[in-house]
Amino acid sequence: MSGRLIYLDNAATSFPKPREVLDRMLQGYIELGVSPGRGSYDQALEAEDVVHGARKKLAIFFGAPDADRIIFAANATDALNIAFNGLLRPGDHVISTRLEHNSVLRPLYHFREMGWISYDLVHFDGKGFVDPGEIARNIKPNTRMVIVTHASNVLGSVQPVEEIGRVCSERGIPLIIDASQSAGKIPIDMTAWNVSAVAFTGHKALLGPTGIGGLAVRPDLDIKPSRFGGTGVDSRSPIHTVTFPHRLEAGTLNLIGIMGLSAGIDYIMHKGIESIHREEMALLKRLRDGLAGLEHVEMYCAGDLSGHVAVLTANVNGVSPEDAGAILDGDFNIAVRVGLHCAPLVHEDIGTINRGAVRFSPGIFNTPEDIDQAIRAMASMS
Ligand SMILES: Cc1ncc(COP(=O)(O)O)c(C=O)c1O
CATH class of the missing domain: 3.90.1150.10 (Aspartate Aminotransferase, domain 1)
Structure with a gap:
């Protein structure tokens, strides 16, 4: 029609x-379409500054303590995979919810099928909310992580992340949230809420393009690299760069996507x-x-x-x-x-x-x- x-x-x-997002991306490709962090000429250094500026902006946006622990990935699914692969070890137990998207359910299922982990999925009530007490009741000695969708992509219900964060921090268990449906729509403060990592996607309410997303990681969460390759840093070493943010990134970053995401956040902050x-x-x-x-x-x-x-x-x-x-x-x-x-x-x-x-x-x-x-x-x- x-x-x-x-x-x-x-x-x-x-x-x-927003027009501002499209303009920033077009201007970025025309004026600065080079590889960030890989060269010593002016544009490469400026591109690296753009990336670092975006990390700083995202850290403020999510209440993350350290801009260098804003990791760029392709989308939330990719970021969640980085977290699962880098945290889960054989014998671990995971708690999640029946509200989850397949970007959480399928990795968990995969790891369980491989015989590595077990997990419990907490029910939601008739209004679409999970009970933090139910999460507490499911904690076992080997519970390695709690992963909860912040806002349901079917019901729209926003989960009580702050209370869940309290439950997790009292027991020293990392809480990871899938903020795909909340980032850009409602405030997120991972430090105040005791959230160890936030997975975000750029193309939904953050108003950026597809192909960019990431993981905001609290400094006390040790995520092991699961993808290895060039980082532009310490190239002689056969070992993947251990320091953040390169630890969890490999290959050329999506500079134009990062510019669009950064413009999307500016738009949200302005409005x-x-x-x-x-x-x-x-x-x-x-x-x-x-x-x-x-x-x-x-x-x-x-x-x-x-x-x-x-x-x-x-x-x-x-x-x-x-x-x-x-x-x-x-x-x-x-x-x-x-x-x-x-x-x-x-x-x-x-x-x-x-x-x-x-x-x-x-x-x-x-x-x-x-x-x-x-x-x-x-x-x-x-
Ligand atoms: C709750 C939730 N989690 C994860 C995702 C995955 O997002 P992406 O496809 O950008 O990785 C979505 C997207 O539909 C979602 O709604």
Whole structure:
């Protein structure tokens, strides 16, 4: 269908990107498209400064104590793999939740299938939240890590990370959070919350391009390198660089991606993360209230949207999510994500594993009119 696209799939990736992000990337490629940290000419040094500046910005953004422990990776999945590979050892036990995305579930499953680890997945309650006490009850002498998604990509519920951090720090167990759905939407303070590492992805609410993400690591968390190669440092040594940030990075960095991510963070800081959250939640509440008036629409964990980010999942009675998505797209030019959203256990627990659901995720460029059109589209399916 032609006409303006109403994009309500920001939980998959944010679109469009702020003009400032695109401009910074284009200008970066024109003026500074060289390899950072690999040469002694002016542009290479300047590129390295850009990378270090981005590390500093991200450290402030996440409340991380040391900018050199902001590790760049391709995305959150990549960052989580770096953490799992660098921390888990045979015999370890891991605690996670049934809210997780496959970027956590599949590595854990893989390590268990290899016979290396065991894990327990904590349930969430009827509103979409895990109980920190339940995490405490699952701790064993060999528990090596707790890994929790900060905000569910299906329900939007924000987990009580601060309380979970308290439980973990009292027992000396590292807490890692998957901030894919929270970074850029709500503040994160890993130091205040006793979080040992934050995995982030650049292309969602951080408003950057795809292909850039990373891991913010607290200095007391010893993650071993699991990828080895050139770092531009100490090239004579056959051993991968042991010092941060190179310890967990290998190969040429995604300079232009880092520039775009850095511009995305500038945009968020300028607009104010609280104000972004307020505006997005006003749109989400408008959607929830509109859909609540439709008898043929069922929503999941959306009764009380406090403690949520702007993600809402629903179904239309008698219409498959695929058909609903096709009507939204074909008749109303609305983009949503249907299916299981790479989080099968959430769908098992809300009773939608066999059919999936329709996910709406407004972003900073949506308007109340976009939401009203989505409500009209859902109303048309009665
Ligand atoms: C909760 C959650 N974790 C991890 C990811 C993976 O992000 P990426 O594909 O950018 O690695 C996503 C993306 O959909 C997500 O929603």
